Amino acid sequence: MLNLAKYLNEDPPVVAVGDGEGEVDDLTAFSITQAWEQGDFLYRNYILNGLHDSLYRVYDVYKTAKALWTALDHKYKAEDAGTKMHMVAKFLNFTMVDSRSIVTQAEELQLIIHGILAEGMTISESFQVAASRKS
Incomplete structure (x- = not known):
C-alpha cells in the first residue's frame, strides 16, 4: 500500500x-x-x-x-520450524498408559493435535485414529 x-x-x-x-x-x-x-x-x-x-x-x-x-x-522462521518439530515429536511420542485416566490422556492428545493444527499443519482423521490405536 x-x-x-x-x-x-x-x-x-x-x-x-x-x-x-x-x-x-x-x-x-x-x-x-x-x-x-x-x-x-x-x-x-x-x-x-x-x-x-x-x-x-x-x-x-x-x-x-x-x-x-x-x-x-x-x-522467527527457525523458531517456527522448531516449534513445529516439537509438536510433531510430542504427537509421535505420545503413548497411553494404564496408570492414568483414559479421559485425561485423550484430552492431552487433543491438546497436542490442537497445537499442531494451530501451527498450520494438518493431520488426516484416519492418521489420528491409527496413531492413537498404536498405544
Missing part, C-alpha cells in the same frame, strides 16, 4: 555519474540516492516500531530495512 516492500528485496541503488550514456548528473544521482535512503529509513522504522521495546534494542543495529527484515525472518 505504501509501495515500500521493494526496500526488503533491493540493495541501495548504484548511480553512475558522468557525461556518458546511461549516466546522470550529480544532482540527479544525489536525488535518486536520497529518495532511496528516505524510503529505506521509513520502512526500517515502520518495522522497528512494530517490535517490543526489548526487541527494538536488539534489532536497531541493522542499518537497512532489508538487513533488518532478513535478520527477523531468519530468527
Whole structure:
C-alpha cells in the first residue's frame, strides 16, 4: 500500500555519474540516492516500531530495512520450524498408559493435535485414529 516492500528485496541503488550514456548528473544521482535512503529509513522504522521495546534494542543495529527484515525472518522462521518439530515429536511420542485416566490422556492428545493444527499443519482423521490405536 505504501509501495515500500521493494526496500526488503533491493540493495541501495548504484548511480553512475558522468557525461556518458546511461549516466546522470550529480544532482540527479544525489536525488535518486536520497529518495532511496528516505524510503529505506521509513520502512526500517515502520518495522522497528512494530517490535517490543526489548526487541527494538536488539534489532536497531541493522542499518537497512532489508538487513533488518532478513535478520527477523531468519530468527522467527527457525523458531517456527522448531516449534513445529516439537509438536510433531510430542504427537509421535505420545503413548497411553494404564496408570492414568483414559479421559485425561485423550484430552492431552487433543491438546497436542490442537497445537499442531494451530501451527498450520494438518493431520488426516484416519492418521489420528491409527496413531492413537498404536498405544
